[in-house]
Amino acid sequence: MAEIMYWEGLRRAHDEEMTRDPLVICMGEDIGVAGGTYKATKDLYEKFGEKRVMDTPISEGGYTGLGIGASFIGIRPIIEIMSVNFAWLAMDQMFNSAAKVRYMSGGQLTAPCVFRSAGGAAHQLGAQHSARMEKVFMGVAGLRVVTPSSPKQAYGMLKSAVRSDDPVFIYEHELMYNMKGEVPDEEYFHPLEGSEITRPGTDVTLFGYNISVHWCLKAAEILEKQHGISAEVVDLYALAPLDRAGIKKSISKTHRAVIAEEDEAPVGVGSEIIAIINEECFFELDAAPVRVHSALVPQPYNHKLEKAAIPDHQDVVNAVLKMLGKA
């Protein structure tokens, strides 16, 4: 197993899938000659040429729809949307065309597209460049949503997404592309459904996904070392469909839940998980579940305000201590 970076995992998945199948293509702004804003398509333009590695105009709605149309007749496009903030412009096509076509055609057509996009608050990028938005995607019938938290997942999920007959939205994080981690040397396909216990524990479950898994892991370490609390970390790498069974299983063991998300709370991942806990295992609970989330503000530019708006591992620690009456 080699240690590679998150972007290298994505790049490798592109490369392998495009080498295997000439109908796999990729498209997006500055992904070809420039190699991609986060290098996920580095050198692929030179290798596969401009017909399969397409530098698009700044026409998110247009090229997303075009990719979806191509997928109707068997092309497998990997569509990169430079920043999730720009995905708003493509959502009409993602939601109204890709997500619904299978159902409304009675199963005749399907849109096996992969949409990849970078979201999250990086450093002081301001209100229009810091959105998360996974909450918007996960509520749409007909769309799969995954959020890799490691290079291995990034690699393996993109591979699986390309092979999937459903449209898949892959939510990446701007701050994670240079994260390092082990990725199998042989081909690897990560499931697009389910969840993963990243760290077992007994006193409380910390639910995270994408970047917040890392806050949870750091929090779990602090909780154990400094407070003798055993926290289980569950990586909800698939947001649609959510792993109801996995959530129930962990709560039945720890009886407490803290959900960490970078998004704002209303209508978010946290509220959905709390609803699932209510539906699946309410009587297992020893404490009311708690959400750790961003403030409901457009992302401020000023660095102090930005920091105040966004949670981190310390907020997770504090939430657990409060829940256990230790704060």
Added chain:
Amino acid sequence: MTLDDKKRVLREMVLHRRFEERCYQAYIERKIGGFLHLYPGQEACCNGVMEAARPGHDYVITGYRDHVHAIKCGTDPKVVMAELYGKETGCSKGRGGSMHVFDVAHRFMGGYALVGGPFPLAAGIAKGIQLKGGDEISICFLGDAANNQGVFHETLNMAKVWNLPVLFVCENNQYGIGTAIHRSTAVLDQYKRTCAYDIESAQCDGQDIDTVYEHAKTAVDFVRSGKGPYFLELMTYRYRGHSMSDSRGYRSREEEDEWKQRDPINILRDKLIAAGELSMADFTAIEKATDDYIENEVMKFAEESPEPNVADLEKYVLA
């Protein structure tokens, strides 16, 4: 423009250039965060158009490359720099940052980060002017690559159907980040694209401010007289990378040098020198005075201003 106007505009353009170069420095020193898009090379575009218009009276809206447009509308450079520093005294109270400079008092309606977003907003402002019966016009400054957004076409159509007083200024620097225009755009002459909507348009050099001014005068007069929308394309070049993370690998140093031969500030300077209105020593003195002003007033103000109070995080979310 009178000779006095030209001398004033030269000083302004030097300020715009030095202000942006100073931002570059401050970014490297990590005083400015986020994305930073600089304007050097394109100064004659904003200045030429706004000399023909009425800064502070006409409404202006643009993208993320917005510092100079705000200053030209009358925003104090100090509060622009304070904004880039994220300070409470910044024109957007430190909440917006470089891409979101706003100064409504001077009718600078803001910088927006999503490419193409301002097109319909500009048309909407024009609709408002029309309803309220004022003599203002709405001016939208955007880049060449923005014209590939669907909303460009939607907006042009509506602007024509409703005969809106809006001037679209396309600063064609021939790149959208690292993608050269010919790789993304079917018709290279942007002014030709408006013919589908029967909108009056023109293209001219964007480096010589006299040329920009002459064309902008025609455009502004057209729009202000109630004849409807107008599209003006200015051929220009940005010297620096798209933003700070851009190493400009997609274009040659020769191409850059060629454009720098036609530097908008030098062109105006040399014309004034040739007319006997300015000496090289005068020009050097202007540069020096500008740098002193930026250091002693603009930077000092930004440095010494307070940060926003964290307790005010949720201020300005709702009315």
